[in-house]
Amino acid sequence: MKKLFLLFSISILTNISNVNAQFSVQNALLEVYTGSWNQYWPDGNVIMNNIVNTYPSKAFAVTIHQSDPMANPDCDSLINFYYPNYPEGQINRGVLVSRGQWTSGVSTKVQGAAYVTVSFDSVSFNSQTRVLDVYLHANFTGPYTAADMRFNCIVVEDSVIGSGNSYDQANADNGTPGHPYNGAGNPIVGFPHRYVARKYLGGPWGTAGVIPSTANFGTTASHHYTYTIPAMYDATKISLIGIVSEYGATQSDRTILNVGNHPSISTALISSVKQIAKEDKMSVYPNPSNGTFWVSTLNDCLMTVYASDGKKVKETHLKSGVTEVEVEQADGFYFLRFVSGESILTKKIMVL
Numbered sequence: 001m002k003k004l005f006l007l008f009s010i011s012i013l014t015n016i017s018n019v020n021a022q023f024s025v026q027n028a029l030l031e032v033y034t035g036s037w038n039q040y041w042p043d044g045n046v047i048m049n050n051i052v053n054t055y056p057s058k059a060f061a062v063t064i065h066q067s068d069p070m071a072n073p074d075c076d077s078l079i080n081f082y083y084p085n086y087p088e089g090q091i092n093r094g095v096l097v098s099r100g101q102w103t104s105g106v107s108t109k110v111q112g113a114a115y116v117t118v119s120f121d122s123v124s125f126n127s128q129t130r131v132l133d134v135y136l137h138a139n140f141t142g143p144y145t146a147a148d149m150r151f152n153c154i155v156v157e158d159s160v161i162g163s164g165n166s167y168d169q170a171n172a173d174n175g176t177p178g179h180p181y182n183g184a185g186n187p188i189v190g191f192p193h194r195y196v197a198r199k200y201l202g203g204p205w206g207t208a209g210v211i212p213s214t215a216n217f218g219t220t221a222s223h224h225y226t227y228t229i230p231a232m233y234d235a236t237k238i239s240l241i242g243i244v245s246e247y248g249a250t251q252s253d254r255t256i257l258n259v260g261n262h263p264s265i266s267t268a269l270i271s272s273v274k275q276i277a278k279e280d281k282m283s284v285y286p287n288p289s290n291g292t293f294w295v296s297t298l299n300d301c302l303m304t305v306y307a308s309d310g311k312k313v314k315e316t317h318l319k320s321g322v323t324e325v326e327v328e329q330a331d332g333f334y335f336l337r338f339v340s341g342e343s344i345l346t347k348k349i350m351v352l
Helices: 002-021 041-054 073-082 099-110
Strands: 028-034 059-065 089-091 116-125 131-140 149-157 196-200 220-228 238-246 256-262 282-285 292-297 301-307 312-318 321-326 332-340 343-351
Touching: 028 041, 028 073, 028 099, 028 256, 041 059, 041 099, 059 073, 059 099, 073 196, 089 099, 116 238, 116 343, 131 149, 131 238, 149 220, 282 343, 292 332, 312 321
Parallel strands: 028 059, 059 196, 116 256
Antiparallel strands: 028 089, 116 131, 131 220, 149 196, 149 238, 238 256, 282 292, 292 321, 301 312, 301 332, 332 343
16 A cells, blocks of 8 residues: 555656646747738738737737838848748748648647746836836746757837838738728728837847756746837837747747737836836735735835736725735736836736
């Protein structure tokens, strides 16, 4: 009986170890190569939007433009390396696939698991100087080894509508009965270009030298990016996609391990005034939490709790001292935004 119990215990421990070795939620990034001149893009746009709407917290998209006003050097580098047809796409930098394969490819990807969780420790945007500060975080939930693993962060502007013929979208389905863009014109004037890749903050291939080549369960890494949002970009439509990827000599050596999303730089974590100078004025504990935690503050303040997708889930006024707070939401990361006078502080808490 003791032998059977010992074998049973070993089996349980082995299963627990296997779970610990890989339990990050696998997210998908669909990078699509296109341009306003590409007559098949309206059809691809429909497919891309359906994917994002189907998996709102697990699948994200960016459009990499070529030879139109939304093109940029980062996009050109990716295009020159992968040589895509248009509109082809990649799911986590895998092989190039046509639009008919995007849905099944993303569905398969998000049903898997990953070795690393990518999240944003904090994001602040000064609306006066237009300076964006991003603190990106990687938490490895299993052992992973690669010669060169890198951080990156994509600045994405949604629904870009420009003036001039170069923004008008060619449309092969203008005369296709039943198609969403049937009768929309060819070209489509005033076409909202979705999820435009404006800037890869680590360049097209990411920032090297931050993530160790051998990561174990519990290994973490962080990186700070700063970027001045150009005046021509609409800050209210900008989101961020954080990336941890491999880097190698060939296309197959540059896969994305996982991605995270910050849905808007102008809502939950916006800051157009000074940040609270001393972190010791505010503490949140325990972290991680089971949904109940305590906030200790020296000043009265307004606390707003946001889910990782940017949705506001709670708002309350706190008095100086220690206050018990409950978040009756699903497990995951939450951002706490504290406003006291002209000062703003943001913190992140994990609910398990």
